[in-house]
Amino acid sequence: MTSPPAPAGRPPLGLAQLSLVGTAPPDLVLVAAEAGFDFIGARVRPVTPAERPYDLSPGSPMLRDALARMRDTGVAVRDIEFLLLDGTDQREAWLAMMEAGHALGAGSLTVACADEDTARATDTLARMTEDGRGFGIVPTLEPISYQAVRSVPAAAELARRAGCRIVLDALHFRRSGGTPEQLREHADVVEMLQLCDGPAQRPATRQDLVHESRAERGIPGEGEFDLPALVAAFGPDVPLSVETPSERHLAELGEQGWARRLHDAAQAVLARAEDLRGTA
Numbered sequence: 001m002t003s004p005p006a007p008a009g010r011p012p013l014g015l016a017q018l019s020l021v022g023t024a025p026p027d028l029v030l031v032a033a034e035a036g037f038d039f040i041g042a043r044v045r046p047v048t049p050a051e052r053p054y055d056l057s058p059g060s061p062m063l064r065d066a067l068a069r070m071r072d073t074g075v076a077v078r079d080i081e082f083l084l085l086d087g088t089d090q091r092e093a094w095l096a097m098m099e100a101g102h103a104l105g106a107g108s109l110t111v112a113c114a115d116e117d118t119a120r121a122t123d124t125l126a127r128m129t130e131d132g133r134g135f136g137i138v139p140t141l142e143p144i145s146y147q148a149v150r151s152v153p154a155a156a157e158l159a160r161r162a163g164c165r166i167v168l169d170a171l172h173f174r175r176s177g178g179t180p181e182q183l184r185e186h187a188d189v190v191e192m193l194q195l196c197d198g199p200a201q202r203p204a205t206r207q208d209l210v211h212e213s214r215a216e217r218g219i220p221g222e223g224e225f226d227l228p229a230l231v232a233a234f235g236p237d238v239p240l241s242v243e244t245p246s247e248r249h250l251a252e253l254g255e256q257g258w259a260r261r262l263h264d265a266a267q268a269v270l271a272r273a274e275d276l277r278g279t280a
Helices: 025-035 061-073 091-104 118-133 152-162 170-175 180-189 206-215 227-232 247-279
Strands: 013-015 039-043 076-085 108-113 138-141 165-169 190-195 240-242
Touching: 013 025, 013 247, 025 039, 025 061, 025 247, 061 076, 061 091, 076 091, 076 118, 091 108, 091 118, 108 118, 108 165, 118 138, 118 152, 138 152, 138 165, 138 190, 152 165, 152 180, 165 170, 165 180, 170 190, 170 206, 170 227, 180 190, 190 227, 227 247, 240 247
Parallel strands: 013 039, 013 240, 039 076, 076 108, 108 138, 165 190, 190 240
Antiparallel strands: none
């Protein structure tokens, strides 16, 4: 079973780990391949204590399994995650993540920023960026609507100062009040675009924002985010990763059914985005 290459003129399409957070990366490779994805994102470090940890360190059995399934299917690991920068010394953690990412062939490490000290956060990101060069990995700062760095302009400014890049998530872009003007101004530092959908109305509390983000997002193209316009703002060189966790849909469809549903939905969004580019 080998995943076919992305069609000419279309961006590579991936399946983010959060869409199937309980599926170990070697199994996620197989699920993604069967559904038609080109790559996956892999969690080499859990985000919450409730998450299942995945040992993808060099020499680990899980890493060997993942690499074997990548060879068999042609599905790559493009990005690894996730580190929340909190103002403490986390260099040991990110070096371990970069070792795993390098072994997997990943090119980026997603981080978010909870540190309110902008100068310190910039220094941290700059140090990460320098360390990442030895592993072929660039930090990508994700603006998250309930963290200290929540908007595209704020993330882009930090990334430019530190010499790294950003990842743009459709949910957090919408929840932070993102605009088309911001996309045009900062498109040059966007490494990846993450797809999901949802209602236009922002959740009322931080707790609700967190729940929406981690557990119940909308299927791409079936909400009110105008994803075709968002995708059309970028060229085919910007990869798309479907990051759409939904405990409800996963329970209904199972891992493989959910992955297929997300792939088909993302392809429909891509087709509408291409139509928009053609009429621009």
